[in-house]
Amino acid sequence: MRLVFMGTPDFAVPALRALHNAGHDIAAVYSQPPRPAGRGKALRASPVQQAAEALGLPVRHPVSLRRNQEEWDAFAALEADAAIVAAYGLILPQTMLDAPRRGCLNIHASLLPRWRGASPIQSAILAGDTQSGVTIMQMEAGLDTGPMLLSHAVPITPHTTASTLHDTLAELGGAMILRVLAENPAPRPQPEAGVTYAPRLTRDDGRIDWTETAQAVDRRVRALTPWPGTFTTLDDGTVLKIGAVELVDAPLDNRPVTALPGTVLDTRLTIACQDGAIRLTRLQRPGRGMMEAADFLRGQPLPPGTLLGNPHPDHD
Template structure:
């Protein structure tokens, strides 16, 4: 088929590569414009942009598609059979949704209608869901509301992180969209029951509230690492990022946020959690024992009391 591919982050790259490998004619790849990234803030193309260049594909990166008639006309002129969209990051106007012969198909990282929206992978882990998956859907004007074409699921365990689930679903999405294009699919209207929305995340979502249960805090750390990342503060306001932790059986009667022992077991609103990897400002993420060689965190110190501190 003659396709247009539209995506930006790493999640979309396996689908682009799979479609190219299957011999589809990819007329153009749309991705977000190159932007400053990393400590040096050098301007970098997106992961999809880089992959498309490696494959020798034409890349377009309009800043906006809103009221952009010239871009709509250029898109229609590609005369694509379908557009495949995976975490592109721009809303497609009706003129673009209807331009390809078969419309636009979205690779969405949830089992719709659960977790429509921007952060389905993180939201599923945060909520304690026992499964996630990918839905291939026909796009329409609503937010992830279109008919479903195919879906598959994976379990979420107590070891699942946003990183591991992301990688699983990226590969699953690539396989599913290849199958849909090869075999076709009967559209199924999304049910009205079970609709939930996954909000756009901010850095503040990563602030640990030690009043929460150890189970909830564990989910937050697994869901929001590596981005936006989870963190707490020392009494002096120093931000400490948390890279990994595990609930533990330590019994306590301490206030939430209190360091219980030299093993970095922390009192929670219910239960306790052991911090396994931490990061000081300006340093890399370290295992707890290495971290403690350069930063004293004595038992009895209470984390997260500096609630007025703004994380940056």
């Protein structure tokens, strides 16, 4: 089948490779333009562009598709049977949605209509959902509102992180889009009930609020690592990035009755929350790499009684 592929981040790469390995004719790959990255801010091609070039596929990366007649004409001239879209990052105008014979098919990392929008993987973990999945959807002008062609669920466990769920769903999406192209299932309208939206994340979403429950803090760390990352602060404004935590199940015999949320309770970095406690297992101070808690404490002790979480907006 003659296809156009449209995607940008790592999530889209398994689908691109699956389509190529299955023998589909990929006429062009669209990806967002190279962006400055790293300490030197040199331009870096997206993961999809890098994968496409390694496969010998032509890549287009328009800055915008809005009122871009030249790009619309180039897209139509590809005469694709379908366009496969996976986390591309640009809104497709109606003229592009209508150009391929079978339209544009989106690989979305949620069980629609739950978690339409930009951060479905993180939002599912944050909310305490017990499952996530992939939906292949026929695209239309609305935000992830199109009819569904195929969906498949996977469990979210108490140990699932955004990274592990991302990788699982990325591979699943590649297998599912092959099935949709082969079987051409009938579209099903999305249910009107159960619609939720996953907002675009910012760095401040990673600020730990110790007045939340221990379970909520644990979910935030699992959901927002590695991006945008979670952090807390010391009373001097020092930002501590948090890479991993664990729930403390045993009773805290030495916990002061009056300990405020955010209080360091012992020498193992057990932190009081509004309800229960968590233990920091990986963290990072400014100018250093992420490290295990024991290694961190050798360089910067945090004695019991230290209070974490004072606001400090100027974090990295």
